[in-house]
Amino acid sequence: QSVLTQPPSVSGAPGQRVLIPCSGSRTNIGAGYEVHWYQQLPGAAPKVLIYANDDRYSGVPDRFSGSRSGTSASLVITGLQGEDEAEYYCQSYDNSLSTWVFGGGTKLTVL
């Protein structure tokens, strides 16, 4: 069971908008620690998309955006494309566990 909670799967049609939530607590996201988002294609290493809550990493399309509020964070993908089909993970720091923590991952299916 992951410290950060993500839905196991989301889906959307090409061109649509999807939101992937990441729910934490007062010891991680709620404590003000930054949230980062990764995309992992099958058989590949994760790749950072969003860092520090809402900063897009170099080369990442502006269709990807992140936000943080309270004890939660979200990744939004607009204008869905087939190449976006992947697993997405959120990551932060937890001061109770004294470690980096990850969400369990959300599989995005493009219908």
Place this chain on the structure above:
Amino acid sequence: QLQESGPGLVKPSETLSLSCDVSGYSVTKGYYWGWIRQSPGKGLEWIGSIYHNGITFYNPSFKSRVTISVDTSKNQFSLNLISVTAADTAVYYCARVGGAYADRTVLTGYCDYWGPGTLVTVSS
């Protein structure tokens, strides 16, 4: 670029040893470097990170079993995990830590460059 290397099969109770060769960038140039693993049962887990001067931060879940070291002459860093069990079977990634903030007890950041990963199976 980062590239993991080491045995793909380790016997239970023995030591898992992996190295990460860094090319195109010096490990001494102001970044932390780390190890993350991914197993079907536990998802992504941060194991620990190291600075070029040897300062380390470890996940408390591993702290009694793990050592991360850096060899600046070889531009690489390494992971040693002792007393492994089947639960340590995973894909192990080495990575560079971007946006790091560190004080005496806390290291935060994210991984901006990753190796391709190496599968380590613990089995007799």
